[in-house]
Amino acid sequence: MKLVNLIAQVDRGKCVGCKTCEKVCPVLAIKVVDGKAEVDVDRCRGCAACEQRCPVYAISMQKRDNPLLVSVDIASVNYDEILKLCSNALLHPEQVVCYCTGTRAEEIAAAILKGAKSPEDISFMTGARTGCKVECIQPILRLLEAAGVKSTPPQGGWQWYGRTVTVWEIPKKVREKHSSRGFYFDEDEKLLDRVRTAPLQGRGVK
């Protein structure tokens, strides 16, 4: 969930049409048309990535007259399906996966069950991944993968790359090789198993 109270605004006089903003937008809300960047006001989630990276300072963040609340209501989806998806992705449903917006795995799972097919769809529907844009990409990719959704990064985009390995996937051979060098794979796995299997506290409790 995110309350979007900012929107990107382009100074067309300064824009040189370099497309950097297009490449960094996590929801594909800005596009260069006829050499100038244009913002889709309904899609923009106010993350300021474009503003921070525009090489000629052509973008500024403005207050929205009417802030948008973006979220997916987990009650609108069968919670058993959310549980299944989170379990397959080795995540606790109530685990916060986007620290910037406080979005939990259950809301991301609900977005996928309601049709999200990519990290960009998820960001558009939930507002997740519109803060730092770094921490939440891996759990988002894991949830998409667990749902059998194959998504590829937008062409030419700089928003996300491949999925990285999780502690559960590290082969025994690698664990053994590095066990004496200060890596604690087995302990990490036990700790993360405790997190992902902890009892539910909120709406999913029956």
Ligand code: SF4
């Ligand atoms: S990054 Fe700046 S200069 Fe480049 S297209 Fe976007 S608004 Fe224009």
Ligand code: SF4
């Ligand atoms: S979502 Fe972020 S990167 Fe995309 S147009 Fe809005 S402020 Fe710029």
